[in-house]
Amino acid sequence: MKGQTSALSKSTAVKFRIPTAENLVPIRLDIEVDGQRFKDAFTWNPSDPDSEIVVFAKRTVKDMKLPPVFVTHIASSIQSQLADFRSFEGQDMYAGEKIVPIKLDLRVNHTLVKDQFLWDLNNFENDPEEFARTFCRDLAIDDPEVGPAIAFAIREQLYEIAIQSVASARESRISKKGRRGAEHAIVSKAGGTAMDLVKLFGHKSSVVRKRKEWDVYEPIVDLLSNEEVDALEAREERNGR
Amino acid sequence: MELPQLDPTSKQNPPDEPELDLYTIPSHSSWFSWDEIHATEEVSLKDFFDGSSITRTPKIYKEYRDFIINKYREEPSRRLTFTEVRKSLVGDVCLLHKVFFSWKWGLINFAAPSTGGETLVVGDEERYKVKIEGVPTGIRVVAMPNSIKPISALPSVGDSGGAVDNGFKLPTLASYSDVFADLMTRKGLVCGNCNEICDSGHYKCMKGDLLICVKCFKNGNYGESKSVDDYKFNDCLQNSSNVGAVWTEAETLLLLESVLKHGDDWELVAQNVQTKSKIDCIAKLIEMPLGDYFEFCPEKNKIGDQHDEQRNESEHNGDAENRGPPLKRQRIASAPGDGGSLMKQVALISTVVSPHITAAAAEAAVASLCEENSCPREIFDGEDDYVTNGLLSPTENCETKRVLEDPEMKERHSQSGDEDSCFKKDDIPLTLRVRAAVATALGAAAARAKFLADQEDREIEHLLAIIIGTQMKKLHCKIKHFEDLEMIMKKKHAEMEEVEDFLISERICVLQRAMSAGIPRWRDHSYVKS
Numbered sequence: 001m002k003g004q005t006s007a008l009s010k011s012t013a014v015k016f017r018i019p020t021a022e023n024l025v026p027i028r029l030d031i032e033v034d035g036q037r038f039k040d041a042f043t044w045n046p047s048d049p050d051s052e053i054v055v056f057a058k059r060t061v062k063d064m065k066l067p068p069v070f071v072t073h074i075a076s077s078i079q080s081q082l083a084d085f086r087s088f089e090g091q092d093m094y095a096g097e098k099i100v101p102i103k104l105d106l107r108v109n110h111t112l113v114k115d116q117f118l119w120d121l122n123n124f125e126n127d128p129e130e131f132a133r134t135f136c137r138d139l140a141i142d143d144p145e146v147g148p149a150i151a152f153a154i155r156e157q158l159y160e161i162a163i164q165s166v167a168s169a170r171e172s173r174i175s176k177k178g179r180r181g182a183e184h185a186i187v188s189k190a191g192g193t194a195m196d197l198v199k200l201f202g203h204k205s206s207v208v209r210k211r212k213e214w215d216v217y218e219p220i221v222d223l224l225s226n227e228e229v230d231a232l233e234a235r236e237e238r239n240g241r
Numbered sequence: 242m243e244l245p246q247l248d249p250t251s252k253q254n255p256p257d258e259p260e261l262d263l264y265t266i267p268s269h270s271s272w273f274s275w276d277e278i279h280a281t282e283e284v285s286l287k288d289f290f291d292g293s294s295i296t297r298t299p300k301i302y303k304e305y306r307d308f309i310i311n312k313y314r315e316e317p318s319r320r321l322t323f324t325e326v327r328k329s330l331v332g333d334v335c336l337l338h339k340v341f342f343s344w345k346w347g348l349i350n351f352a353a354p355s356t357g358g359e360t361l362v363v364g365d366e367e368r369y370k371v372k373i374e375g376v377p378t379g380i381r382v383v384a385m386p387n388s389i390k391p392i393s394a395l396p397s398v399g400d401s402g403g404a405v406d407n408g409f410k411l412p413t414l415a416s417y418s419d420v421f422a423d424l425m426t427r428k429g430l431v432c433g434n435c436n437e438i439c440d441s442g443h444y445k446c447m448k449g450d451l452l453i454c455v456k457c458f459k460n461g462n463y464g465e466s467k468s469v470d471d472y473k474f475n476d477c478l479q480n481s482s483n484v485g486a487v488w489t490e491a492e493t494l495l496l497l498e499s500v501l502k503h504g505d506d507w508e509l510v511a512q513n514v515q516t517k518s519k520i521d522c523i524a525k526l527i528e529m530p531l532g533d534y535f536e537f538c539p540e541k542n543k544i545g546d547q548h549d550e551q552r553n554e555s556e557h558n559g560d561a562e563n564r565g566p567p568l569k570r571q572r573i574a575s576a577p578g579d580g581g582s583l584m585k586q587v588a589l590i591s592t593v594v595s596p597h598i599t600a601a602a603a604e605a606a607v608a609s610l611c612e613e614n615s616c617p618r619e620i621f622d623g624e625d626d627y628v629t630n631g632l633l634s635p636t637e638n639c640e641t642k643r644v645l646e647d648p649e650m651k652e653r654h655s656q657s658g659d660e661d662s663c664f665k666k667d668d669i670p671l672t673l674r675v676r677a678a679v680a681t682a683l684g685a686a687a688a689r690a691k692f693l694a695d696q697e698d699r700e701i702e703h704l705l706a707i708i709i710g711t712q713m714k715k716l717h718c719k720i721k722h723f724e725d726l727e728m729i730m731k732k733k734h735a736e737m738e739e740v741e742d743f744l745i746s747e748r749i750c751v752l753q754r755a756m757s758a759g760i761p762r763w764r765d766h767s768y769v770k771s
Contacts, residue, residue: 099332099333117327117328117334118331118332118333118334119333119334119335120333120335120336123333123335123336125335126333126335127335130335130338131334131335131338134323134324134338135324137322138322138323138324138325139322139324208304208308208329208330208331209328209329209330209331211329214328214329217327217328217329218328219324219328
């Protein structure tokens, strides 16, 4: 445990931002109006002026040939998600190393992707888009929508974990327990997501995984036929409602 | 060194020693050793060596590295992908990504084929590096615009992972003019030091290939590790169009005439053109757009093999109008480094056609180019005038065109200085030349194709006529045959009637005789019918 506390004590507080090379906020849209459903997921640069949101919404509606009532819905959805992001912005989050497992389980058109890997949440040079690019290239994925979907999924998970860490940082400040107690609390809270660094990277262990675990961390990419896609879509809709 | 000291011929290892596999690795990664971490690695992957975190230690780096290299060596001919290794290694995938792709030293994937599909890879610094599979013909790759030092595409072997350093780095949003600026600007010798054009002479280094201008030489900027003695003064190289002797109209005229007269005898030519030396004459002639003209001298074969067929053809036809495409070809062939294969094709196409067509096509190409741009008009028309003076009878097309332009040209020439026209003539921009040549060749090929097509049409018609004639004959024969048959039938019919008549008369005779003899009537009278 000593090692871990020392690692944490090295951490400095950093202003909240998306912990990637580019500070882009993942935005998810799921709007239903008069039986017509519009789902989308993309990244937004929070430093863009807000006037851009309406422009973007209008263009989306025009391109996707949606009824004009969607414009306001889209714009308001984006704005509320951005507002959420900005509410965290002023606060501190812990920097310092935090290895978290990221799981991918998504379907893009006909491609199904399942994967699991480790990601350092606090390394601000990490780039999900680059990872997605390498992923698609190595696995020879033809569909150009898969890459951005993977990057988005990673970003979303990082965003959630980052929010959690901000929340826990806030709690630790509020908590009246002593310093050590606070750190333990953080450990226990963060322990759910972060990996035990000492166990993984310490002197006694090897960074090469055991072979039986290779399958767990191996990416699985499946191409589905049209019927399977329809079946999955139907199931998703049922689950969604 | 990493390679085990195996004698490849001897197969008799002592039984207790393990079999060592021999791996070849590129020589630029020969510093690598299993047992230690080299300084190169430490420098480029600082994260692991600055003790900033327990997840990044030299030990961990070594484990990653050894694992990846071993994985690659299991199957050196296949390209190891990042995704294959990251599943087996614990750690931040982005860090692993960095480690994997930072190995430009050829530790892995040096023997693997590069993937053809990769055309755009974002490097670490997010600059766009374009991978070029060799250089397209007709393009010369230079290290930077305005420099004439061409670089060749780096070999694809020796790259690791996906970050490709083949070809050359373009700045983001590079445009055509950035890359090919030097092709569009005037070609002149550029000083290796200050990157300016060397106007008057320049200094050539004896040891290397470095050229510096007079200014740099005076200032003492000789370039690294070279001294005053290394440089030799070079005035007016043959390649430089701006530098060198100035040729007046009269001189050029004399030159052309003497070349016509004396062919390849440069001594005589130089004598005629008194003010210029032999070398100058040759240089001038090569540079002049009608450089191919003197191929017609039957004695010698001056230009390269690609013009041989052309020459033969022209000899046969004895016509002086090949100056169209060969002009441009000659000029281009003498320029260094331009796509030889493209030009060869152009040349080959042109040689297939007869010179009349070629000339007409050339004129058409020139005309269309002129319409686009008034500058080429001056350039092309400038040479027209010179050519008129020295040549034999041209084809009608060319003649009419030139006659029209001659009066203009004469005026223009009297106005513009000699230097100007010389300069313009010698300095036909490369791109225009290329386009003119290509247009000409295509025009010539099209003309030929049309000619062939016409021929085919005629053949077809001819054959059709023959067929129709034959059918007619056949019908005639049949008709005749039937007529003959009819004749025969008529005759037979006539004969039959005669025989019938005869039979009837015979019967009557017999009956008469029977009656006169008083024989009683037979019972079978009813059978006797007429």
